[in-house]
Amino acid sequence: MLYNFERSSMKFQFINIGKSHDATLKNAIDDFTKRTNNYYPTEWLLVPPLKNAASLSEITLKQQEGKLLLQKINKEDFLVLLDETGKQMSSVELSKFIEQKANTGVKTIIFLIGGAFGVSDEIKQRANFTWSFSKLVFPHMIVRLLLAEQVYRACTILRNEKYHHV
Amino acid sequence: MLYNFERSSMKFQFINIGKSHDATLKNAIDDFTKRTNNYYPTEWLLVPPLKNAASLSEITLKQQEGKLLLQKINKEDFLVLLDETGKQMSSVELSKFIEQKANTGVKTIIFLIGGAFGVSDEIKQRANFTWSFSKLVFPHMIVRLLLAEQVYRACTILRNEKYHHV
Numbered sequence: 534m535l536y537n538f539e540r541s542s543m544k545f546q547f548i549n550i551g552k553s554h555d556a557t558l559k560n561a562i563d564d565f566t567k568r569t570n571n572y573y574p575t576e577w578l579l580v581p582p583l584k585n586a587a588s589l590s591e592i593t594l595k596q597q598e599g600k601l602l603l604q605k606i607n608k609e610d611f612l613v614l615l616d617e618t619g620k621q622m623s624s625v626e627l628s629k630f631i632e633q634k635a636n637t638g639v640k641t642i643i644f645l646i647g648g649a650f651g652v653s654d655e656i657k658q659r660a661n662f663t664w665s666f667s668k669l670v671f672p673h674m675i676v677r678l679l680l681a682e683q684v685y686r687a688c689t690i691l692r693n694e695k696y697h698h699v
Numbered sequence: 700m701l702y703n704f705e706r707s708s709m710k711f712q713f714i715n716i717g718k719s720h721d722a723t724l725k726n727a728i729d730d731f732t733k734r735t736n737n738y739y740p741t742e743w744l745l746v747p748p749l750k751n752a753a754s755l756s757e758i759t760l761k762q763q764e765g766k767l768l769l770q771k772i773n774k775e776d777f778l779v780l781l782d783e784t785g786k787q788m789s790s791v792e793l794s795k796f797i798e799q800k801a802n803t804g805v806k807t808i809i810f811l812i813g814g815a816f817g818v819s820d821e822i823k824q825r826a827n828f829t830w831s832f833s834k835l836v837f838p839h840m841i842v843r844l845l846l847a848e849q850v851y852r853a854c855t856i857l858r859n860e861k862y863h864h865v
Contacts, residue, residue, distance in 0.1 A: 557730060561723035623834040649864050667833035668789040669849055670863065678844075683835055697836065698815050 541635040544574040547680055548605060549646040550582055550598050555674035565681035572688035577677075578605060591650045599653025602645065611639045612660050615646050615676060619663030624697060627683060628690035630662075644684070646676050707801040710740040713846060714771060715812040716748055716764050721840040731847035738854035743843075744771060757816045765819025768811065777805045778826045781812050781842060785829030790863060793849060794856035796828075810850070812842050 547566075554562050569575045583589070583597055606612055611634055622630060634642055644664075645656070657663070666679055689696040713732075720728045735741045749755070749763055772778055777800055788796060800808055810830075811822070823829070832845055855862040 555727070557727035558724070561721070564723060621834045624836045627835070666835060668787045669793075669832060669845075670790045670852070671845070671848065675844065675848060678841065679835075679837070682837065682841060686836070 541573070543635045543639055544576075544641050545569065545684060546576055546578055546610075546641055546643045547646070547677070547684075548578045548580065548602065548643055549673060549677060550580045550602070550648050551673060552582070553579060554677060558674055558678050562678050562681050565678070565685045569681065569685040569688055572685075572692070575684070580605065595648065595650055595653045596655075598648055599656045602652070602656060603659065606643060606645075606659065607641070610641045610643050612662075613642060613644045614652065614656065614660035614663045615644060615666065615680065616651065616657075616663050617665050617668070617670065619665035621665050621667070624683060624686050625690060628687035631684070631687050632691055644680055646673055646680065649673070707739070709801045709805055710742075710807050711735065711850060712742055712744055712776075712807055712809045713812070713843070713850075714744045714746065714768065714809055715839060715843060716746045716768070716814050717839060718748070719745060720843060724840055724844050728844050728847050731844070731851045735847065735851040735854055738851075738858070741850070746771065761814065761816055761819045762821075764814055765822045768818075768822060769825065772809060772811075772825065773807070776807045776809050778828075779808060779810045780818065780822065780826035780829045781810060781832065781846065782817065782823075782829050783831050783834070783836065785831035787831050787833070790849060790852050791856060794853035797850070797853050798857055810846055812839055812846065815839070 553559070566575055566577065580598075580601055583594065583601070586594055589597065631642070645652070645660075647656075666676070666683075671679065686697050719725070732741055732743065746764075746767055749760065749767070752760055755763065797808065811818075811826075813822075832842070832849075837845065852863050
């Protein structure tokens with residue numbers, strides 16, 4: 534049975550602190566985001582970095598970024614934190630994860646990409662799920678691309694479309 | 700102690716069956732490849748797809764692609780097969796892996812990206828190591844980007860450079 538997207542009013546929000554997408558990757562990220570948007574409304578929220586970031590210690594930076602980020606997250610949002618300490622999923626498991634959130638009435642799934650030094654303890658505690666792509670560390674500009682592609686792929690799996698080879 | 704690149708005559712070869720890099724990712728892939736080339740000579744070998752690929756069964760396609768690929772691999776090359784059934788490494792583990800190959804006199808490390816349906820049994824048997832990036836499935840155009848970035852990252856780790864945050 535195909536998943537009924539029409540019945541769901543869920544949306545995706547991708548959040549990252551940092552500047553606009555890297556020029557060499559922007560078109561690919563925009564492309565996957567636009568494709569995902571055909572299944573669920575999807576938007577990027579790029580939070581401008583703190584102006585004094587370079588002068589702050591790693592811990593202070595994480596705390597201040599954490600406060601900024603928490604202001605963007607509503608109480609009822611389902612927060613997925615992307616962090617290497619998290620649990621890995623296969624692409625099919627991600628599709629089931631998304632389906633299950635839609636089926637249990639989640640309105641917004643936020644996928645939050647942490648900064649270069651990780652995220653604050655407050656964000657870790659707020660997260661409903663912590664997801665790791667890989668044991669490998671990728672630059673956040675590439676993480677943005679992987680996130681957009683995997684969420685798109687998950688939607689095609691739910692729709693039983695040909696993009697994902699089994 | 701920093702790793703002595705000058706003493707090594709090793710090189711990297713990235714092999715994939717398929718057309719030239721995706722237009723939206725080409726600049727990023729070229730950029731990381733060029734950067735890696737500052738540490739070890741690095742080249743892409745893109746093997747043109749079989750002309751009758753669409754008319755072949757998956758098994759026949761894999762076998763015929765396998766024969767093509769084996770012609771590109773010399774007996775003494777160290778073949779790393781990228782495949783989701785492989786072993787995951789962290790970025791630091793990858794850097795140690797590369798260092799160890801250089802120290803044991805490997806002249807060429809080949810990183811081979813499989814096709815959409817995987818690779819033939821002959822290639823699996825020829826592989827000296829099978830490496831999995833992640834439980835996630837990525838399109839091969841993105842795998843190319845990840846490979847170029849991770850090998851570059853591994854080189855910066857060996858040189859103790861700032862690119863990789865610990």
